[in-house]
Amino acid sequence: MDTxxxxxxxVTAVALLALTTACGQEKGSASPDGQAVGNAAPAQQPxxxxxxxxxxxxxxxxxGAAPKQAGxxxxxxxxxxxxxxxxxxxxxxYRFDKDTAEPPASNCEGDCAKAWPAVPAESATAAAGTExxxxxxxxxxxxTKQLTVAGWPMYRYAKDTAPGDxxxxxxxxxxxxxxxxxxxxxxxxxxxxxxxxxxLAGLSVRKDPxxxxxxxxxxxxxxxxxxxxxxxxxxxxxxxxxxxKWPVVPPVQKxxxxxxxxxxxxxxxxxxxxxxxxxDCWPVYTFSGDKKPGDTxxxxxxxxxxxxxxxxxxxxxxx
Numbered sequence: 420m421d422t423x424x425x426x427x428x429x430v431t432a433v434a435l436l437a438l439t440t441a442c443g444q445e446k447g448s449a450s451p452d453g454q455a456v457g458n459a460a461p462a463q464q465p466x467x468x469x470x471x472x473x474x475x476x477x478x479x480x481x482x483g484a485a486p487k488q489a490g491x492x493x494x495x496x497x498x499x500x501x502x503x504x505x506x507x508x509x510x511x512x513y514r515f516d517k518d519t520a521e522p523p524a525s526n527c528e529g530d531c532a533k534a535w536p537a538v539p540a541e542s543a544t545a546a547a548g549t550e551x552x553x554x555x556x557x558x559x560x561x562x563t564k565q566l567t568v569a570g571w572p573m574y575r576y577a578k579d580t581a582p583g584d585x586x587x588x589x590x591x592x593x594x595x596x597x598x599x600x601x602x603x604x605x606x607x608x609x610x611x612x613x614x615x616x617x618x619l620a621g622l623s624v625r626k627d628p629x630x631x632x633x634x635x636x637x638x639x640x641x642x643x644x645x646x647x648x649x650x651x652x653x654x655x656x657x658x659x660x661x662x663x664k665w666p667v668v669p670p671v672q673k674x675x676x677x678x679x680x681x682x683x684x685x686x687x688x689x690x691x692x693x694x695x696x697x698x699d700c701w702p703v704y705t706f707s708g709d710k711k712p713g714d715t716x717x718x719x720x721x722x723x724x725x726x727x728x729x730x731x732x733x734x735x736x737x738x
Contacts, residue, residue, distance in 0.1 A: 486536060486537065486538075486539045486563075487506070487508075487510075487536070487538075487539075487575070488506075488507075488539055488541065488542045488543070489506045489507065489512075489538050489539065489540075489542065489543035489566055489573075490506060490507030490508075490542055490543065490544070491507045491544050491546070492504060492505065492506060492507070492512075492543060492544065492545060492546040492549075492554075493505050493506075493507065493509065493546050493547070494546045494547075494548070494549065494599050495509065495511070495583065497583075497585065497596075497604070498619075499585075499619065499623070500585060500588065500596055500604045501598065501604055502598055502599055502604060503585065503596045503597070503598065503604045504546065504568065504573075504596075504597045504598060504599050504604070505582070506538065506575070508582060509582025509583060510575055510579055510582060510584070511575070511576065511579055511583075511584060511585045511587065511588075511596050512538060512568075512573045512574065512575065512596070512597045513535065513573070513574045513575070513576055513587050513588075513594050513595060513596055513597060514568075514571040514572070514573065514574070514594075514595055514597045514601065514603070515527055515535070515572065515574065515593060515594055516592075516593040516594070516595070517593055518571060518572050519570075520567075520569060520570030520571045520601070521570055522570070523555065523556075523557040523567045523570045523571070523572060524557065524572075525537065525557060525559055525560075525565060525572040527572075527574065528559075528560055533577065534576070534577045535574040535575070535576060535577070535587070535594070536574060536575050536577070537559060537563070537565040537566075537572065537573075537574055538565060538566040538573040538574060538575060539563065539564065539565065539566065540555075540556035540557075540564040540565055540566040540567070541564060543566045546599055548599075549599045549600070550600075553568050553569045553600060553601060554566070554567075554568060555567040555568075555570065557572055567601075568597060568599075568600070568601035569600055569601030569602070570601065571597065571601045573597060574594075576590075576594070588626060589626035589627075589628060590626075591628075592628025592629065593628075619635065619636075619637050619638070619639055619677075620637065620675050620676055620677035621636070621637050621671035621672060621675035621676060622634055622635070622636060622637075622642070622668075622671050622675070622676045622677070622679045622696070622698075623635055623637075623676070623677040623678055623679065624677070624678040624679060624729050625639065625641075625712075625713070627641075627713075627715060627726075629715070630715060630718065630726055630734050630735055631728075631734065632728060632729050633715070633726040633727065633728065633734055634679050634698070634703070634726070634727040634728070634729060635712070636668055636705060637671075637675075638712060639712030639713065640705045640706075640709055640712060640714070641705065641706065641709055641713075641714065641715050641717065641718075641726050642668055642703050642704070642705060642726070642727045643665065643703065643704050643705065643706055643717050643718075643724050643725060643726055643727060644698075644701050644702075644703060644704070644724070644725055644727050644731075644733055645657050645665070645702070645704065645723060645724055646722075646723040646724070646725070646733070646736070647723055648701060648702050650683070650697075650699065650700035650701045651700060653685075653687055653697065653700050653701075653702065655687070655689060655695070655702045657702075657704065658691065662691075662693075663707065664706065664707050664708070665704040665705070665706055665707070665717070665724070666704060666705050666707065667689070667693055667694075667695035667696070667702065667703075667704055668695065668696040668703045668704060668705060669694065669695070669696060670686045670694050670695075670696050671696050678729055679698065679729050680698060680699065680729060680730045680731055682698075682699050682730075682731070683697060683698065683699035683700035683701070683731070684696075684697070684698065685697055685700065687702050698727060698731035699730075699731035701727075701731055703727060705717075706720075706724070708720075718734075718735065719735065722737075
């Protein structure tokens, strides 16, 4: 009898521990369905002036390799970024905020040019359906001719190793994929971007130039957590008038998530009858003070509200 009682108590303890671990522990844990879920690492600002890491372009390229010709440019309709300009092989073309378009000038040399190879102007032709008059060239410091679009020098990124990659988007807060008209092909960029607004997932990741990777909802609006909430037991301290300033993120289907952890991905049935999405069992919100995608006006408000990282942590909160 004692053996049976001890075994029963052990099973109960293990079950309770598993439930506790699954709901709201900041340290690594299994998801509610028992499957381990990998967490995306927050973006780190590069320590090289916003150039990104060095290395050759693509797989196995080296600094001495001949620059890849652009050929017939094309337009790629990216789900996240709208219309993106690519070379003839489908590799994303980028522009650098530290360059100038009037007059055209490149400020990416040395190690920067290893990470961001200049696109040669020779043989480059406009993408179908775009204005050929936007295509031009600028003479670099080494005498080579670099492709420009609407005056902006064009680059590839060393860490894009396959057509359709856009790993350079937002690096250092200065590098952005180019739209067909030379503007920033970013859904969340300020002002006209030249790219159509993307059909975002219910929850996805945006690379903010100051905060790094943050979670956004299907409208591209920044998602926040409230430090006064708790994950175990799951509880929201934002009620009444608070919810007018900090609307809840409504329930999201688990298969409608892109790049965000699904650990502790459950619907919180609030006492006021509202259903709210949670990440790692933490209730999540948006902010009424954010007027457009890319705004982060709720960051640090009252020392209690912070944007959410892809692994459901508070972004930029004091230790």
